[in-house]
Amino acid sequence: MRTKSINPEVTPFKNKLYSPLIKQKIKVLQINLGKRCNLACNHCHVEAGSKRTEELSPEVCQQLIELIYKFPQIQIVDLTGGAPEMNYGFKPLVETARINGKQVIVRSNLTIYFVEGFDYLPAYFAKHKIRVVASLPCYLADNVDKMRGSGVFDASIKALQWLNKLGYGQESDLILDLVYNPQLPKSENFFLAPDQVKLEQDYKRFLQDKFGIIFNNLFTITNLPVGRTKMYLERQKLYAPYLHFLESNFNPGTLGHLMCRDELSIDYLGNVYDCDFNQMMNLPAKTSDDEILTVSKLLANGSLDVISEVQTAAYCYGCTAGSGSSCGGALV
Numbered sequence: 001m002r003t004k005s006i007n008p009e010v011t012p013f014k015n016k017l018y019s020p021l022i023k024q025k026i027k028v029l030q031i032n033l034g035k036r037c038n039l040a041c042n043h044c045h046v047e048a049g050s051k052r053t054e055e056l057s058p059e060v061c062q063q064l065i066e067l068i069y070k071f072p073q074i075q076i077v078d079l080t081g082g083a084p085e086m087n088y089g090f091k092p093l094v095e096t097a098r099i100n101g102k103q104v105i106v107r108s109n110l111t112i113y114f115v116e117g118f119d120y121l122p123a124y125f126a127k128h129k130i131r132v133v134a135s136l137p138c139y140l141a142d143n144v145d146k147m148r149g150s151g152v153f154d155a156s157i158k159a160l161q162w163l164n165k166l167g168y169g170q171e172s173d174l175i176l177d178l179v180y181n182p183q184l185p186k187s188e189n190f191f192l193a194p195d196q197v198k199l200e201q202d203y204k205r206f207l208q209d210k211f212g213i214i215f216n217n218l219f220t221i222t223n224l225p226v227g228r229t230k231m232y233l234e235r236q237k238l239y240a241p242y243l244h245f246l247e248s249n250f251n252p253g254t255l256g257h258l259m260c261r262d263e264l265s266i267d268y269l270g271n272v273y274d275c276d277f278n279q280m281m282n283l284p285a286k287t288s289d290d291e292i293l294t295v296s297k298l299l300a301n302g303s304l305d306v307i308s309e310v311q312t313a314a315y316c317y318g319c320t321a322g323s324g325s326s327c328g329g330a331l332v
């Protein structure tokens, strides 16, 4: 979809809401295990890379294990990073979550399976029935390599074929989803992600015909002006125009479906946020007493449902523009 910015000013996101975004009963625990990654993509909101060293500590990992045991209301444990597989705590968290009957999602960059010491991953994922959500921002090699680095497309294709051989995309308990996000803009001719259903059909046709690859769902995700995307937009003097563009496409119909409504996002230090974007922008979740939350406080309180209101900021226009955007793709 191509749309032009129309509003001269960015309205504070809160002013767009008829009422505060009230947190619902928590169902999803998204854990950002750290910033270590074998790639350094130009749009990365985490600013991850191979030189980053921040990762989960054994103490926080143990608290998270307790949290998973203690709260049956958690349905999904969603592991992200960095490359979550490279950061401390990956296997203990997977195995704890699976023993407790949770769905486990790993947000995988696919190329990590070809790094020494990580070739066990595809078989490990299949053994534990982990849902793989893999970034493939385009089905054309040039575009992917420009965003993620030379050779990433070819490695991603080989990884997808490997997962297919293990039954991913074909067996009902081995789910393989792909993620599309638009190229970073070069001018004020901004784009929202295309229609998710139509793009999924195009991806499926192309990847199957050309590479014999099968997958379950395609998620279209908007680039939020956070992390490296924000830095890029600022360098190009496109940050404010991009926010205007997102605001001009604000869709209130997305508000009831935002991922921040029923998720807790945890950082490698054990601090709690409403979502991974707030985590990266250091906007922590707060209780009704205005206290900043940590995993240890959740354990001490004996409840996950202690946040009254989602903390919002201007980048929330990225989740609410057009058909909306979340870690699970379009919202409406």
Ligand code: SF4
Residues within 6 Å of the ligand: 037, 038, 039, 040, 041, 043, 044, 045, 046, 047, 048, 049, 081, 082, 083, 109, 148
């Ligand atoms: S976008 Fe994903 S794969 Fe790329 S650097 Fe960031 S964490 Fe790593």
Ligand code: SF4
Residues within 6 Å of the ligand: 258, 259, 260, 261, 274, 275, 276, 277, 278, 310, 311, 312, 313, 315, 316, 317, 319, 320
């Ligand atoms: S960035 Fe998106 S998910 Fe996070 S608080 Fe804003 S609207 Fe919710």
